[in-house]
Amino acid sequence: MAEPLVQIDGLKVHFPVYAGIFRRHVGDVKAVDDVSLDIFEGETLGLVGESGCGKSTVGRAAIRLYELTDGSVSVDGQDISNSAAGDLRPVRPKMQMIFQDPQASLNPRMTVAAIIGEPLDEHRSLSPSERTARIYELMDQVGLNREFANRYPHEFSGGQRQRIGIARALALNPKFIVCDEPLAALDVSIQAQVVNLLEELQEKYGLTYLFISHDLSMIRRIADRVAVMYLGKIVELAPRDALYDDPAHPYTQALLSAVPEPDPEREPGRQHIILSGDVPSPSDPPSGCNFCTRCPQVMDICRVKEPAFRAIGEGRYAACHLLETT
Amino acid sequence: MPNEGAAILQVKELRTVFQTRQGDVHAVNGVSFELRPGELLGVVGESGSGKSVTMMSLIGLLPSPPAKVTAGQVVFEGQDLLHLSGNELRAIRGAKIGFIFQDPMTSLNPVFTVGFQLMEPLRAHMGLSKTKAKDRAAELLDLVGIPDAKRRLSDFPHQFSGGMRQRVMIAMALACDPKVLIADEPTTALDVTIQAQILELVKELRHKLGMSIIWITHDLGVIAGIADRVMVMYGGQVVEQAPVRELFSNPQHPYTKALLDTVPSVRGTRPGKLQVIEGQPPILYGAPSSCSFSERCAHAFTPCHSQNPPPVAVDGDHNVACLWDVSEGAPRHG
Numbered sequence: 001m002a003e004p005l006v007q008i009d010g011l012k013v014h015f016p017v018y019a020g021i022f023r024r025h026v027g028d029v030k031a032v033d034d035v036s037l038d039i040f041e042g043e044t045l046g047l048v049g050e051s052g053c054g055k056s057t058v059g060r061a062a063i064r065l066y067e068l069t070d071g072s073v074s075v076d077g078q079d080i081s082n083s084a085a086g087d088l089r090p091v092r093p094k095m096q097m098i099f100q101d102p103q104a105s106l107n108p109r110m111t112v113a114a115i116i117g118e119p120l121d122e123h124r125s126l127s128p129s130e131r132t133a134r135i136y137e138l139m140d141q142v143g144l145n146r147e148f149a150n151r152y153p154h155e156f157s158g159g160q161r162q163r164i165g166i167a168r169a170l171a172l173n174p175k176f177i178v179c180d181e182p183l184a185a186l187d188v189s190i191q192a193q194v195v196n197l198l199e200e201l202q203e204k205y206g207l208t209y210l211f212i213s214h215d216l217s218m219i220r221r222i223a224d225r226v227a228v229m230y231l232g233k234i235v236e237l238a239p240r241d242a243l244y245d246d247p248a249h250p251y252t253q254a255l256l257s258a259v260p261e262p263d264p265e266r267e268p269g270r271q272h273i274i275l276s277g278d279v280p281s282p283s284d285p286p287s288g289c290n291f292c293t294r295c296p297q298v299m300d301i302c303r304v305k306e307p308a309f310r311a312i313g314e315g316r317y318a319a320c321h322l323l324e325t326t
Numbered sequence: 327m328p329n330e331g332a333a334i335l336q337v338k339e340l341r342t343v344f345q346t347r348q349g350d351v352h353a354v355n356g357v358s359f360e361l362r363p364g365e366l367l368g369v370v371g372e373s374g375s376g377k378s379v380t381m382m383s384l385i386g387l388l389p390s391p392p393a394k395v396t397a398g399q400v401v402f403e404g405q406d407l408l409h410l411s412g413n414e415l416r417a418i419r420g421a422k423i424g425f426i427f428q429d430p431m432t433s434l435n436p437v438f439t440v441g442f443q444l445m446e447p448l449r450a451h452m453g454l455s456k457t458k459a460k461d462r463a464a465e466l467l468d469l470v471g472i473p474d475a476k477r478r479l480s481d482f483p484h485q486f487s488g489g490m491r492q493r494v495m496i497a498m499a500l501a502c503d504p505k506v507l508i509a510d511e512p513t514t515a516l517d518v519t520i521q522a523q524i525l526e527l528v529k530e531l532r533h534k535l536g537m538s539i540i541w542i543t544h545d546l547g548v549i550a551g552i553a554d555r556v557m558v559m560y561g562g563q564v565v566e567q568a569p570v571r572e573l574f575s576n577p578q579h580p581y582t583k584a585l586l587d588t589v590p591s592v593r594g595t596r597p598g599k600l601q602v603i604e605g606q607p608p609i610l611y612g613a614p615s616s617c618s619f620s621e622r623c624a625h626a627f628t629p630c631h632s633q634n635p636p637p638v639a640v641d642g643d644h645n646v647a648c649l650w651d652v653s654e655g656a657p658r659h660g
Contacts, residue, residue, distance in 0.1 A: 187607075189603040192602045196599060196602060214517065216518070254519060258521065259547065264549075
C-alpha cells in the first residue's frame with residue numbers, strides 16, 4: 001500500500017482532574033495513552049472497544065478536536081498536532097466527522113439546506129445558485145428527497161437524520177472521515193441502509209474512514225483492518241479476516257467470544273469466555289499490562305511489565321506477553 | 327425449561343392508544359400471547375414496534391393520560407389485571423411480577439442507597455422487619471454476583487458501574503420471588519463482555535428459581551442464546567410467534583426473514599453487501615386496516631393493502647400473520 005493518509009504516532013490525550021477549593025491538579029484521566037496508527041488512503045480502519053476505552057477520543061484527536069497531550073498526528077502529509085487554529089482552517093475541509101447521535105449533532109433551528117450548506121458558507125465562496133445546486137447534489141448522493149430541503153431535523157426519522165449528517169460531512173469533498181458510532185442510535189434494518197450508503201460513497205469518492213464502533217459484527221462488515229482498544233491503548237491491530245478468524249490477544253478473544261450469535265442451534269451450547277469484573281478506571285490504570293486485572297491467562301510478568309506493541313505476523317500487531325515468548 | 331400446562335399469563339387482543347394533540351397513536355393493536363410456566367419468551371422488534379408499550383400496559387406502568395388501554399384482557403392467576411384498582415395492582419407489581427428496565431442509571435433513585443431501594447419491596451410486599459429485610463437484601467446482592475454484598479448495601483447507585491447497577495436492578499426485580507419477570511432490553515446499555523456476564527447470570531438464576539421470563543430485545547443473537555419461544559412484533563402487532571429454532575430455521579413472515587438477513591455476524595461467511603429492508607417503520611395514526619409491513623414488503627400483493635392479516639397457525643406452535651405463503655411462494659389459501 002501507498003503512503004498512509006493519516007499517521008498517528010505515540011498519541012496521548014490526558015484530561016486533568018482538579019479537586020479541592022484551590023482546584024489543585026490531582027491527577028489525569030489517561031483517556032488515550034500511547035496510541036500509534038497508520039490509516040491508508042481508501043481503506044476503512046475499524047476501531048473497536050468497550051465504552052470508556054478511549055476510542056472516541058482517538059477519533060476526535062485524529063482531527064484535532066481535542067488538544068494532544070503528547071505525540072503527533074499528520075493528515076495528508078501535514079503535521080497538525082501543534083498547528084494554530086488559523087493554520088488548521090485550510091486543512092479542515094480534508095477531514096470531517098459523522099457523529100453518533102444525529103439528534104444532538106444537528107441544530108434544531110436550522111433547515112436541512114442550511115445545515116448541509118454551512119460548511120460551504122465557511123470554506124467556499126459559491127454564488128447562491130451554485131450553493132443550492134451543490135446542496136441538492138449532496139442530498140441526492142445520500143438518498144434524501146430534494147423536496148425536504150426546507151424542513152427541520154425533527155421532521156425526519158433517525159436514519160434520515162444520519163443521512164443529513166453524512167451529507168454535511170461530504171459537502172467539502174473530504175478525504176478522511178471519522179465515523180464515531182454512526183449506527184449506534186439506529187435500528188438494525190436502518191443500520192444496514194446507512195452502512196451500504198457509507199460503502200457506496202467510499203467506492204465513488206475514494207474516501208478513507210476511521211470507523212469507531214462497539215459493534216463487532218458491524219465492524220466485520222465494513223472495515224478492512226481492525227484495531228482493538230482497551231483502557232486507552234491498542235491491544236491488537238490486524239487485517240479484518242485474520243482478526244476474526246484467529247484473534248491473538250486474550251482480550252480480543254474474550255470480546256469476540258462474548259458476542260452472541262444469531263443461531264439457536266449453536267448459541268445456547270457455546271462456551272463463552274466470561275471476563276470477571278469491570279474495566280479499571282483510566283485515571284488509575286493497573287501497573288504492568290492494563291488488561292492484567294481481568295485476563296484469564298494472566299502471568300506474573302503481566303502485573304509488573306507493560307507488554308510492547310509489536311509485529312506478530314503479516315500486518316498484525318499485538319501487545320501481550322503471551323505472544324512474546326513464542 | 328418450558329413444561330406444558332396452563333399458561334401463567336394470558337394476553338388477549340390488547341390495544342393501547344396514546345392520545346396526542348396530533349390524534350391517537352395506535353401503539354399496540356390487538357396483541358395476543360401467552361406465557362407458559364418456566365419458559366423464556368423473547369420479544370423482538372425495532373424501536374416503535376410496540377414491544378415495551380405492550381409489556382408496560384400489562385401491569386399498568388404507562389402514565390394515563392396520554393396512554394390508554396382501550397381493549398383486551400390480561401389474565402394472571404385468574405384475575406384480569408386490566409380491571410384491578412391501583413392498590414390491587416401495586417400488590418402484584420414487584421411481588422408477583424418483576425420488571426427490569428433498560429437503563430439502570432435512570433431507573434434507580436440516586437438519592438437513596440441501594441440497600442434502601444432493595445429493602446423497600448421486601449418490607450412493603452413481604453412485611454419483613456428492617457433487620458430481616460437487610461439480611462435478605464444482602465443475600466440478593468450476593469445472588470446476582472456482587473462481591474462484598476453486605477457492605478455495598480450502604481452504597482449509592484453512582485458508586486456502582488453500569489454492569490453492577492444492572493445486577494442491582496435484577497436483584498430488585500427478584501426480591502419477592504416473582505412468578506413472572508419482564509426484562510425490557512436489560513443488556514442493551516451494556517458492553518458485550520458485561521452483557522455476557524449478565525446473560526450467564528440470568529441463565530443460572532432461571533434454573534435456580536424457575537420463573538417465567540419475558541425478555542424484550544432487538545438483538546437476535548441474545549434471543550438465539552436464551553429464548554425458548556420468540557414473538558416478533560411490527561407496527562404494534564405480533565407478526566410471528568414460534569419456538570426459537572423453528573423461527574430461525576424456518577421464518578414465515580417476510581419481516582422476520584428480512585430481519586434475519588440484515589443481521590451481520592462475527593462468524594461464518596461475510597456477506598458481499600448487507601440486505602436492506604427499504605423504507606421506514608410506520609407511524610400508527612389510526613388502527614391498521616392493512617398489513618402494517620405491506621409498504622416495505624417484497625411479496626406484497628393487492629389484498630395486503632386492504633386487509634390486516636390475522637394470525638394463522640403454520641405448524642403446531644408456530645403462527646404467522648401474513649397472507650403470503652413463503653414455502654409455497656404463493657398467496658396463502660383459506
